Amino acid sequence: MDKHKAYVVGLASLLFSTVVALAALKEARLDTYVSLFTVSYFVTSVVFRPRRRGPDVVGVVLFIAFSLIVAFKVAEMLLW
Amino acid sequence: MGFGLAMVFFGVPFTAFSYWILSSVPLTALGLACVILGATIMLTPSSPVPIKVIRAMVEGSCVSVEALLEEFNVTEKAFYLPPREGRVYVFVPLRSNPHLPGAGEVMRVPMRVITEAGGCPGLLIFPPGSELMRLSGLSSGSGLEDALRHVLVDFVEAVESVKAVGEGGRVVVDLVKPRIRTGFPRFRMVLGSLVTSIAGCVLASCLEVPIVFDEEQADEERVRAVFRVIP
Numbered sequence: 020m021d022k023h024k025a026y027v028v029g030l031a032s033l034l035f036s037t038v039v040a041l042a043a044l045k046e047a048r049l050d051t052y053v054s055l056f057t058v059s060y061f062v063t064s065v066v067f068r069p070r071r072r073g074p075d076v077v078g079v080v081l082f083i084a085f086s087l088i089v090a091f092k093v094a095e096m097l098l099w
Numbered sequence: 100m101g102f103g104l105a106m107v108f109f110g111v112p113f114t115a116f117s118y119w120i121l122s123s124v125p126l127t128a129l130g131l132a133c134v135i136l137g138a139t140i141m142l143t144p145s146s147p148v149p150i151k152v153i154r155a156m157v158e159g160s161c162v163s164v165e166a167l168l169e170e171f172n173v174t175e176k177a178f179y180l181p182p183r184e185g186r187v188y189v190f191v192p193l194r195s196n197p198h199l200p201g202a203g204e205v206m207r208v209p210m211r212v213i214t215e216a217g218g219c220p221g222l223l224i225f226p227p228g229s230e231l232m233r234l235s236g237l238s239s240g241s242g243l244e245d246a247l248r249h250v251l252v253d254f255v256e257a258v259e260s261v262k263a264v265g266e267g268g269r270v271v272v273d274l275v276k277p278r279i280r281t282g283f284p285r286f287r288m289v290l291g292s293l294v295t296s297i298a299g300c301v302l303a304s305c306l307e308v309p310i311v312f313d314e315e316q317a318d319e320e321r322v323r324a325v326f327r328v329i330p
Binding site for chain 1: 125128129131132135136138139140142143253
């Protein structure tokens with residue numbers, strides 16, 4: 020299997036196993052899913068180092084989403 | 100690309116439908132996973148320049164080297180020289196010589212096709228692996244095995260994995276599942292097979308000393324090449 024296919028299969032496995040595992044645990048917070056998607060995305064990117072057509076838009080969007088989630092959690096702890 | 104686009108087109112409405120109509124977080128997450136995967140497939144080409152084209156070009160570049168070696172009836176093993184102006188060159192002695200030229204002599208060879216090192220006439224050849232190594236953007240501080248992996252596994256995808264062991268002035272490189280082959284007998288005899296030649300260029304660049312291609316054992320699954328460091 021070439022590197023690109025291994026990357027896509029690895030990412031798909033991690034994303035969908037995250038959904039299955041968290042759904043089995045009856046997790047009802049969307050931010051938990053998004054945080055784990057972000058971790059899965061960056062782990063597979065580091066392991067397989069895929070070539071890209073341009074800037075890593077998906078990575079940037081996931082990182083911003085993850086940062087917002089963390090920021091809201093911190094604000095929640097500090098303000099309430 | 101098409102599959103990625105289809106996943107994004109499926110994922111976006113599925114996410115919206117699951118979130119606002121079904122109010123199901125796991126299904127919303129499933130939709131998001133489809134969008135992420137689809138966008139990733141769209142943004143990561145299987146290869147910006149098809150890897151088969153690169154391999155064909157590299158294999159094709161051996162033809163002129165083979166012709167040159169045949170013309171001069173070269174049988175001696177090649178010296179891979181450390182980079183000059185960012186490029187690795189190969190010095191091939193034209194005559195059998197029991198006293199190999201030293202590192203200093205080989206590194207000072209004039210930049211001509213037919214040249215001389217310490218009184219030993221030879222050819223100065225530009226091997227195919229030299230430009231590959233330069234284009235791969237190999238950083239100067241890389242370790243031996245990291246550098247080989249970067250060029251041979253990640254950049255050219257010429258082998259599945261690579262190991263290198265240095266022992267007493269010799270470097271043994273183990274290349275697993277080579278994907279490019281050289282059908283040129285003189286090239287193989289003098290510089291090693293194509294993957295070995297690329298490995299030789301990387302070694303000369305990393306060690307910054309001339310190295311001689313010593314021997315090679317190859318089968319379908321792996322290539323084991325031995326290089327000798329010139330003192």
